Amino acid sequence: MMQDIKKWAIGSLWLFILTIPFLGIINGLYLLVSLIALAILYLIYKSFEQGISDIQYKIFQLSIPSIRWPLYSVIAILVIILPFISDPYITNVGTSALTYIVLALGLNIVVGFAGLLDLGYVAFYAVGAYFYALLSIKAGLSFWAVLPLSAIMAAIFGILLGFPTLRLRGDYLAIVTLGFGEMIRITLNNWDSLTGGPNGILGIRGPDMLGLSFSQPYHYYYLIIIIGIFTVFVVNRLNNSRIGRAWIAIREDEIAAEAMGINIVKMKLLAFALGAFFAGMAGAFFAGKMKFVSPESFTFFESVIILCMVVLGGMGSILGVILGAVVLIILPESLRGFQNYRMIIFGGAMAAMMLFRPQGIIGNIKRRLELHPEDEKILKQETESLYDVEKR
Amino acid sequence: MKKTEIDKNNVLLETKNLTKSFGGIHAIEDVSLYINKAMINALIGPNGAGKTTLFNCITGFYPPTKGRILFNDEDITGLKPHQITETGMARTFQNIRLFAEMTVMENVLTGSQCRYRMNILSAILNDKRTRDEEREISKRALKYLRFTGISKFANHISRNLSYGDQRRLELARALATEPKLLLLDEPAAGMNSNETKGLMELIRKIRDEDITILLIEHDMRMVMNIADTITVLDHGIKIAEGTPKEVQKNEKVIEAYLGRRRQTA
Ligand SMILES: Nc1ncnc2c1ncn2[C@@H]1O[C@H](COP(=O)(O)OP(=O)(O)OP(=O)(O)O)[C@@H](O)[C@H]1O
Ligand SMILES: [Mg+2]
Numbered sequence: 001m002m003q004d005i006k007k008w009a010i011g012s013l014w015l016f017i018l019t020i021p022f023l024g025i026i027n028g029l030y031l032l033v034s035l036i037a038l039a040i041l042y043l044i045y046k047s048f049e050q051g052i053s054d055i056q057y058k059i060f061q062l063s064i065p066s067i068r069w070p071l072y073s074v075i076a077i078l079v080i081i082l083p084f085i086s087d088p089y090i091t092n093v094g095t096s097a098l099t100y101i102v103l104a105l106g107l108n109i110v111v112g113f114a115g116l117l118d119l120g121y122v123a124f125y126a127v128g129a130y131f132y133a134l135l136s137i138k139a140g141l142s143f144w145a146v147l148p149l150s151a152i153m154a155a156i157f158g159i160l161l162g163f164p165t166l167r168l169r170g171d172y173l174a175i176v177t178l179g180f181g182e183m184i185r186i187t188l189n190n191w192d193s194l195t196g197g198p199n200g201i202l203g204i205r206g207p208d209m210l211g212l213s214f215s216q217p218y219h220y221y222y223l224i225i226i227i228g229i230f231t232v233f234v235v236n237r238l239n240n241s242r243i244g245r246a247w248i249a250i251r252e253d254e255i256a257a258e259a260m261g262i263n264i265v266k267m268k269l270l271a272f273a274l275g276a277f278f279a280g281m282a283g284a285f286f287a288g289k290m291k292f293v294s295p296e297s298f299t300f301f302e303s304v305i306i307l308c309m310v311v312l313g314g315m316g317s318i319l320g321v322i323l324g325a326v327v328l329i330i331l332p333e334s335l336r337g338f339q340n341y342r343m344i345i346f347g348g349a350m351a352a353m354m355l356f357r358p359q360g361i362i363g364n365i366k367r368r369l370e371l372h373p374e375d376e377k378i379l380k381q382e383t384e385s386l387y388d389v390e391k392r
Numbered sequence: 393m394k395k396t397e398i399d400k401n402n403v404l405l406e407t408k409n410l411t412k413s414f415g416g417i418h419a420i421e422d423v424s425l426y427i428n429k430a431m432i433n434a435l436i437g438p439n440g441a442g443k444t445t446l447f448n449c450i451t452g453f454y455p456p457t458k459g460r461i462l463f464n465d466e467d468i469t470g471l472k473p474h475q476i477t478e479t480g481m482a483r484t485f486q487n488i489r490l491f492a493e494m495t496v497m498e499n500v501l502t503g504s505q506c507r508y509r510m511n512i513l514s515a516i517l518n519d520k521r522t523r524d525e526e527r528e529i530s531k532r533a534l535k536y537l538r539f540t541g542i543s544k545f546a547n548h549i550s551r552n553l554s555y556g557d558q559r560r561l562e563l564a565r566a567l568a569t570e571p572k573l574l575l576l577d578e579p580a581a582g583m584n585s586n587e588t589k590g591l592m593e594l595i596r597k598i599r600d601e602d603i604t605i606l607l608i609e610h611d612m613r614m615v616m617n618i619a620d621t622i623t624v625l626d627h628g629i630k631i632a633e634g635t636p637k638e639v640q641k642n643e644k645v646i647e648a649y650l651g652r653r654r655q656t657a
Binding site for chain 2: 234237238241242243244245246248249252253255256257258259260261262263264270274
C-alpha cells in the first residue's frame with residue numbers, strides 16, 4: 001500500500017514537471033490536483049479490493065457458462081445491428097475499431113504469445129495496403145483476389161524481417177524491429193516511381209459483390225466484421241493448440257523450450273509470419289476502404305497504439321486484446337476535445353498500467369481462480385475431466 | 393544383480409575427447425566417458441569443474457570446441473537442442489527453468505507434445521486426428537504428473553509451487569518427452585533432507601523404468617548412496633571414474649576435494 005502511494009506520488013510529480021513546458025504551471029497544477037484526486041479514488045478502491053475481487057470472482061463463476069453465452073449474444077447482436085441504430089459516423093468508428101482489433105490480435109501472436117517485442121508491426125499493415133493498392137491500380141485485380149494474397153505477402157515480409165532478429169531478445173529486438181518498420185515506411189516514401197512517394201496511391205478500387213460496389217460505411221463495417229470473426233477464430237484455435245503452447249513456452253523460457261524439443265527458430269518465424277498475415281489482411285481492407293494509401297498512415301505511432309492495445313487489455317488474452325483495442329479507439333474518439341493531450345493521456349495510462357496492473361485489464365483468469373482455493377469446484381471439475389481422459 | 397562396472401558393450405552415451413573452451417579457458421578438456429544403459433551415473437567435481445558445461449555440450453546448447461558425442465551409436469555432435477531432445481535425451485537445469493506462468497499441467501503438456509507433429513492447418517481446423525492426439529498428449533502428461541507425485545497441483549500456476557515441487561515438475565516435464573537418457577543438474581540443490589530422500593526414491597523409480605540417468609550432485613551422501621557409477625571432473629579434466637567405492641578411495645579425488653577446501657579455507 002505505502003509502496004503504491006509512493007509510486008503514485010513520484011509518477012504524478014514526474015508527469016507534472018514533464019508537462020510544464022506545454023501545459024504551463026497553472027494547467028499543470030490542475031493536472032496534479034486531478035492526479036491526487038485519482039490517487040484518493042484509487043486508495044478507496046484498494047481498501048475494497050478484497051471485496052471487489054470476490055465480486056469479480058462471483059461474476060466469473062456465474063459466467064460459466066450460464067451468463068457468458070447470453071452476454072456474448074447480446075454483445076454480438078448489438079455489434080451486428082449497430083449501423084441501423086446509429087449514424088454513419090459511429091459505424092465508421094466501429095469499422096476502425098474492428099480493423100484495430102484484427103491488427104492487435106495479429107500483434108498479440110508475436111508479443112503476447114511468443115513474447116517477441118515487435119515495434120515495427122505497422123510495416124506489415126503497410127505491405128498489405130500497398131500490395132492491394134498496386135495490384136488494383138496496375139493490374140486491375142479485384143479486392144477479393146488480392147485480400148488473401150496481401151495477407152500472404154505480408155507473412156513473407158514477416159519471415160524476411162523476422163529472420164535477422166531471431167537471436168535478439170528484449171530491448172535489442174525492439175530496436176531492430178522499430179528500425180525495420182521505419183525502413184519500410186521510408187522506402188514507400190521515397191520510391192516515387194512505384195509508390196507515388198509521399199503523395200501515395202489514389203483511385204484504388206473498392207470491393208464489390210454481386211455487381212454491387214461497396215459505397216456505404218456499413219458495407220465496410222460488415223466486411224471487417226467477417227474478417228474480425230475469421231481472425232478471432234484462427235487466433236483462438238492457435239492459442240489452444242500445440243503451436244500456442246510452444247509459443248508461450250518460448251515466451252516464458254526460451255532455453256527450457258528448446259530443451260522440450262521445440263524448434264524455436266521455426267516457431268518464432270511462424271509467429272512473425274502469422275502476426276504479419278493478419279496485418280496484411282487489415283492493410284488490404286484499409287486500402288480498399290480508403291481508396292487511397294500514403295506513407296502517413298503507417299507511422300511508428302500506429303505501431304505504438306497497436307502495442308498499447310495488446311498491453312492494455314492483457315498480453316496473450318484474446319478477450320483482453322479486443323477490449324484494449326475498443327477502449328483505445330473509442331476513448332480518443334469520445335475525447336475529441338482533448339486531441340492535443342491524447343499522447344499524454346496515452347503515455348500516462350500506459351505508465352500507470354505498468355505500475356499498478358502489469359497483467360492488463362483482463363489479466364490471467366487461471367490465476368484469479370487459483371487465488372480462491374476455498375472455491376475449488378471448477379478446478380476439481382477440470383481435473384476430473386482430465387482423469388476421465390485417462391480412463392478412456 | 394545390478395551391474396556396477398563400466399561395461400563398454402552396453403553404452404548409451406559416449407563422449408570422445410570432448411573439449412569446450414571459452415576464449416582460451418578450457419571449461420572441459422579432452423573428456424572421454426561412457427554412460428551405461430539403465431544405470432544411475434553420477435558426475436561430481438568441485439565448483440567450476442565443468443559439469444554443467446559438459447551437460448550443455450551433450451544436450452546441444454554449446455557446440456563443443458573439439459571432440460564428438462555418440463548417443464545410441466549415432467553421432468549427435470552439432471545437433472540443435474531440440475533435435476537432441478527428439479533423439480531421446482532430456483534434461484533439467486541447475487537453476488529451475490519452468491514456464492512460470494503456465495499451469496503445472498501445461499508445463500508437462502509442453503514436454504509430452506514433443507513426439508507429435510506440429511502443423512498450422514491441423515491446429516486451426518482441430519480435426520479428429522488432432523483432437524485424438526491432444527487427448528493422448530494429456531494422458532501422457534497426467535501419467536508423469538502422477539509418477540512424480542504432483543498430480544494434485546495440475547491446475548496450479550507453476551510459479552506458486554514449493555521449491556521441491558518445482559524440481560519435481562521439472563522432472564515430470566523432462567520425463568514427458570520420453571527420454572532414454574535423463575540428465576539432472578543438481579536436482580537436490582536447496583531441498584531439505586526429507587525432500588532429498590523423496591527425490592532419491594523418485595530417481596530410482598525412473599531408473600527402474602529403464603531410463604538411464606546422468607546426475608550432477610554435490611550432496612556426497614546422496615551420490616554414494618544412489619549412484620551405480622561415478623565420474624569425477626576437476627578443472628575440466630576427468631580425473632576418475634568407477635564405482636562409488638573405487639572413487640571414494642581414489643587419491644586424485646581426495647586431493648581435488650580436500651585441496652580445494654584447503655585453498656578456500
Ligand atoms: N557461457 C560461458 N562463458 C564463459 N565461461 C563459462 C561459460 N559457462 C561456463 N563457463 C566457465 O566454465 C567453467 C566451468 O563452469 P561450469 O558451470 O560448467 O561448472 P560446474 O562444474 O557446473 O560448477 P558448479 O558446481 O558451480 O555448478 C567455469 O570456470 C565457468 O566460469
Ligand atoms: Mg553447474
